Amino acid sequence: MQWETVIGLEIHAQLATKSKIFSGASTAYGAEPNTQACNVDLGMPGVLPVLNREAVCMAVKFGVAIGAKVAPRSVFARKNYFYPDLPKGYQISQMELPIVGVGKLTINLGDGESKVIGITRAHLEEDAGKSLHEDFHGMTGIDLNRAGTPLLEIVSEPDMSSAVEAVAYAKKIHALVRYIEICDGNMAEGSFRCDANVSVRPKGQEKLGTRAELKNLNSFRFLEKAINLEVERQIDIIESGGKVAQETRLYDADRNETRSMRSKEEANDYRYFPDPDLLPVELDDAFIDAIRETLPELPDEKRQRFEADYVLSQQDAVVLTASRELADYYEAVVATAQTDPKIAANWVSGELAAALNKEAVDVVNSPVTAELLAGLLKRIADQTISGKIAKQVFEAMWQGEGDADAVIEAKGLKQITDSGAIEKLVDDVVTTNPKQAEQYRSGKDKLFGFFVGQVMKETKGKANPQQVNELLKKRLAQD
Amino acid sequence: MSLDHADVKKIAHLARVDVSDEQMESIAKDLSNILGLVEQMSAVDTEGVVPMAHPLHMAQRLRSDEVTETDARELFQSIAPQTEEGLYLVPKVIE
Structure with a gap:
C-alpha cells in the first residue's frame, strides 16, 4: 500500500527579553540554580503577574512578519497540571484567544520549488523550570531559573508531508525569529524547541490517521531522523494489523529510536480557564503598525533580492540568507571585492561555511573577515593565484597569518604566468x-x-x- | 447534567484533592447543581455578546522589560524542606 505522511510542528521560541514574562527576574542563561527565580516565578502566595511589554511586542512582530492577523484582544488562561518544575500548579498560556492568528510561511525545497505552510496560531506563555534527574540520593533536583521565561508557541497546520519539508519549515521559522531579533535560536540551550505531530494514512484517504507527538528534538538533524523513524514505525504497526496509539514519544539520539513517554490521556485534561490575575491584552492598530515599521528586510525578500541583484540560484540565495549575519557578510564581500558575485557565493557557502562549521565559530567572529575574503577574491580575479592555491591562502588567513597579499608573498604562492x-x-x-x-x-x-x-x-x-x-x-x- | 462518583473522583484526582467516600455524595450533588446553573445560563441568547474574560472592564497594563529582582535564593530556600547545590529536592519524578 502507498502511504502518505502528515506532519504538523509546534515550535517553542524563547523570546529574547531581559526579564521574565510576568516578573522582573533575569532570563540570562547559565546562572547558578535558582538565583533567577523570584517569588512570582516560585508561585509564592499573594504575588501577582505583571505582563512584560517587550514580550508582547515580540509576539506582535512575529505576527506581522508572517502576515497574520494580530488579535486586538487576547486573553491569558491557566493550563492546569502538576509537575515539580511548575510551582504554581498551572502554566499561564493562551487558549481561546491567542495573540497571533492565522498566517503562512513559504518554504523553499531547492530546485526553485516552494510550498506554502499554514500557521494556525502563535501564543504567548511562560516556560517551566528544569528537572534534573541525576542522582540526588534518589531525589529529583529542581532549578526554577527558566520558570517564567517568555515563550512564543508557534503552531503549524498539518501541511507538511515529509521530514524534509518539516525541516525546511523549522529552519525557515528559525531564520525568521532570528532576523526579527525576537529569539536567539540557540537549540543546544533550548531557546528554540520543536515538537512534531506525525501520522500516516493510506494515500488518497481524507481522514487523518492517529498521530504521535515527538519530543526532545533539539537539532534539525534529530527532527528529520525522528520523523523518518516514526513514519516507519507507524506503517509497520498498521501493516501488521495493529493500531497506532495517540501518545507522546521521546526521541533518543543515542539509540536513534523513539519511545513512549507516560501515556498522556489523563494529563491532557488541562482544564483551561481565563487567568483572573491577568486582564485581557488590548492592542490598537497604532501599536501594531508601529511594530510593523520596525521589521527588517525579511528572509524571503532578501532571498529574492539576492537572486535578482547577484544573479544567484534559489539554492545559493537560500543558503546565503539563512541568517542575517551570513547575508551581511556576503554582501560586504561582494561590495569590497567587486568581482563575480557567483564566485563570492561559492566561497562564502563553501570554504567559509565549512570552516565556520568545523570550528563551531559564528560568522560574526570569523577569523577570515569579509574584508580578508574580498582581498583573496581580488587576487583570484586578477590571476595572481589560481582557485586551487586560493584555498591554501584561505587556510593561512584562517590561522591568522595576515591578509591574502601577505600570505601570497610570505609563502611565495604567486602564480607563474611567465x-x-x-x-x-x-x-x-x-x-x-x-x-x-x-x-x-x-x-x-x-x-x-x-x-x-x-x-x-x-x-x-x-x-x-x-x-x-x-x-x-x-x-x-x-x- | 449530573456527575456520578467516578466523575468526582477523576476531577478530584486532577486537582490533587482528597475526597473521602462519605463526602462523595454531597460533593457530587453540589457540583451537579453548579452545572445545572450553567445549563440554565446557556439558555440565554448571547448572540453578539463578547465573551467576558474578566469582570473588570479594563485592559492589561504592561511593564517595561527591566530586571528588577535580585537573588534571594537563600531566603526562599530557608523554608524549603530539602535543597542541595542550590536545587530544590523533590521526590523522584518517574518518566
Missing part, C-alpha cells in the same frame, strides 16, 4: 619522460594529465593552469 618559464618547464618534463610522450602521441590521451601533474609538481601548483595546458599541447604535438 610563458617563457612555463615553456622551459614543459620542455623539461617532456624530454625527461620520453616513454610517456611516445605513448601519448600514439593515442593514449589520458597521459596528458600526467604531464600537467608533473609541471604542477615542479611549480608546487603555482603555474597558471590554462597556460600549462596550452603550452603542453603545443610541445607534445612536436616530436
Whole structure:
C-alpha cells in the first residue's frame, strides 16, 4: 500500500527579553540554580503577574512578519497540571484567544520549488523550570531559573508531508525569529524547541490517521531522523494489523529510536480557564503598525533580492540568507571585492561555511573577515593565484597569518604566468619522460594529465593552469 | 447534567484533592447543581455578546522589560524542606 505522511510542528521560541514574562527576574542563561527565580516565578502566595511589554511586542512582530492577523484582544488562561518544575500548579498560556492568528510561511525545497505552510496560531506563555534527574540520593533536583521565561508557541497546520519539508519549515521559522531579533535560536540551550505531530494514512484517504507527538528534538538533524523513524514505525504497526496509539514519544539520539513517554490521556485534561490575575491584552492598530515599521528586510525578500541583484540560484540565495549575519557578510564581500558575485557565493557557502562549521565559530567572529575574503577574491580575479592555491591562502588567513597579499608573498604562492618559464618547464618534463610522450602521441590521451601533474609538481601548483595546458599541447604535438 | 462518583473522583484526582467516600455524595450533588446553573445560563441568547474574560472592564497594563529582582535564593530556600547545590529536592519524578 502507498502511504502518505502528515506532519504538523509546534515550535517553542524563547523570546529574547531581559526579564521574565510576568516578573522582573533575569532570563540570562547559565546562572547558578535558582538565583533567577523570584517569588512570582516560585508561585509564592499573594504575588501577582505583571505582563512584560517587550514580550508582547515580540509576539506582535512575529505576527506581522508572517502576515497574520494580530488579535486586538487576547486573553491569558491557566493550563492546569502538576509537575515539580511548575510551582504554581498551572502554566499561564493562551487558549481561546491567542495573540497571533492565522498566517503562512513559504518554504523553499531547492530546485526553485516552494510550498506554502499554514500557521494556525502563535501564543504567548511562560516556560517551566528544569528537572534534573541525576542522582540526588534518589531525589529529583529542581532549578526554577527558566520558570517564567517568555515563550512564543508557534503552531503549524498539518501541511507538511515529509521530514524534509518539516525541516525546511523549522529552519525557515528559525531564520525568521532570528532576523526579527525576537529569539536567539540557540537549540543546544533550548531557546528554540520543536515538537512534531506525525501520522500516516493510506494515500488518497481524507481522514487523518492517529498521530504521535515527538519530543526532545533539539537539532534539525534529530527532527528529520525522528520523523523518518516514526513514519516507519507507524506503517509497520498498521501493516501488521495493529493500531497506532495517540501518545507522546521521546526521541533518543543515542539509540536513534523513539519511545513512549507516560501515556498522556489523563494529563491532557488541562482544564483551561481565563487567568483572573491577568486582564485581557488590548492592542490598537497604532501599536501594531508601529511594530510593523520596525521589521527588517525579511528572509524571503532578501532571498529574492539576492537572486535578482547577484544573479544567484534559489539554492545559493537560500543558503546565503539563512541568517542575517551570513547575508551581511556576503554582501560586504561582494561590495569590497567587486568581482563575480557567483564566485563570492561559492566561497562564502563553501570554504567559509565549512570552516565556520568545523570550528563551531559564528560568522560574526570569523577569523577570515569579509574584508580578508574580498582581498583573496581580488587576487583570484586578477590571476595572481589560481582557485586551487586560493584555498591554501584561505587556510593561512584562517590561522591568522595576515591578509591574502601577505600570505601570497610570505609563502611565495604567486602564480607563474611567465610563458617563457612555463615553456622551459614543459620542455623539461617532456624530454625527461620520453616513454610517456611516445605513448601519448600514439593515442593514449589520458597521459596528458600526467604531464600537467608533473609541471604542477615542479611549480608546487603555482603555474597558471590554462597556460600549462596550452603550452603542453603545443610541445607534445612536436616530436 | 449530573456527575456520578467516578466523575468526582477523576476531577478530584486532577486537582490533587482528597475526597473521602462519605463526602462523595454531597460533593457530587453540589457540583451537579453548579452545572445545572450553567445549563440554565446557556439558555440565554448571547448572540453578539463578547465573551467576558474578566469582570473588570479594563485592559492589561504592561511593564517595561527591566530586571528588577535580585537573588534571594537563600531566603526562599530557608523554608524549603530539602535543597542541595542550590536545587530544590523533590521526590523522584518517574518518566
